[in-house]
Amino acid sequence: MNLLFIGSPGSGKGTQAQYLVSKKNFKHISTGDIFRKNLKEKTPIGLEAQNYIEKGELVPDTITIKMVELALKNTSMDRDSIFDGFPRNQTQTEAFNEILKNRNQKLDLVLYLKVSDSEVVARLTGRLWAPKSGCIYHIKNKAPKIKGICDQSGEPLIVRKDDQKEVVLDRLKIFWENTEPLLTYFNQQGILKTVDGERPSDQILEDILSALKKVI
Numbered sequence: 001m002n003l004l005f006i007g008s009p010g011s012g013k014g015t016q017a018q019y020l021v022s023k024k025n026f027k028h029i030s031t032g033d034i035f036r037k038n039l040k041e042k043t044p045i046g047l048e049a050q051n052y053i054e055k056g057e058l059v060p061d062t063i064t065i066k067m068v069e070l071a072l073k074n075t076s077m078d079r080d081s082i083f084d085g086f087p088r089n090q091t092q093t094e095a096f097n098e099i100l101k102n103r104n105q106k107l108d109l110v111l112y113l114k115v116s117d118s119e120v121v122a123r124l125t126g127r128l129w130a131p132k133s134g135c136i137y138h139i140k141n142k143a144p145k146i147k148g149i150c151d152q153s154g155e156p157l158i159v160r161k162d163d164q165k166e167v168v169l170d171r172l173k174i175f176w177e178n179t180e181p182l183l184t185y186f187n188q189q190g191i192l193k194t195v196d197g198e199r200p201s202d203q204i205l206e207d208i209l210s211a212l213k214k215v216i
């Protein structure tokens with residue numbers, strides 16, 4: 001089964017995807033994570049993408065699609081997969097359909113995690129990140145034991161450039177202009193399920209699991 005998570009930045013896609021990975025053995029394909037890994041390792045893709053990511057802009061389609069193709073090339077798709085953050089616009093959706101078709105696969109379910117813009121701003125601008133350990137904290141909801149220090153690695157926590165308020169607002173604008181319109185397309189295909197993403201995460205997960213049951 002192929003599952004796609006759509007949601008504005010900070011809607012909790014990554015968190016819910018992680019639950020499915022641990023509870024249901026899904027494979028998680030997150031273009032944001034792949035880009036960040038490339039950035040950290042200073043690969044050619046990472047260097048090309050850095051400027052766009054830090055400004056909260058979409059990385060050009062040619063780079064993104066090539067990267068997804070590369071990521072899937074050596075991966076068998078016998079396990080259920082979650083696509084998170086890709087496709088994000090019309091061109092990527094067409095390329096994605098083609099990629100799946102070439103593998104005799106299809107997209108089975110699209111889950112839209114709906115969260116208001118004000119909630120997204122509150123979530124993202126309060127987020128703190130430990131670059132080495134990859135741990136993520138929040139000044140209100142998940143504060144570290146010692147202020148500004150990662151519990152796991154002891155390194156200083158930082159605000160990611162793309163979590164700064166102006167950048168978050170730009171990322172939201174891009175979501176509404178490029179990604180949200182895809183919902184109409186997926187709805188017409190009868191594979192869209194909208195989930196209220198402003199509830200406790202166990203309730204969100206319950207909705208997701210019941211949507212999955214209907215597909216299996």
Ligand code: AMP
Nearest residue numbers: 031032052053057058059064085086088
């Ligand atoms: P995310 O963690 O999914 O919000 O992604 C972080 C950043 O990576 C985005 O703000 C974009 O700069 C870049 N990115 C991730 N996925 C895509 C995509 N499908 N198309 C273009 N850029 C992307």
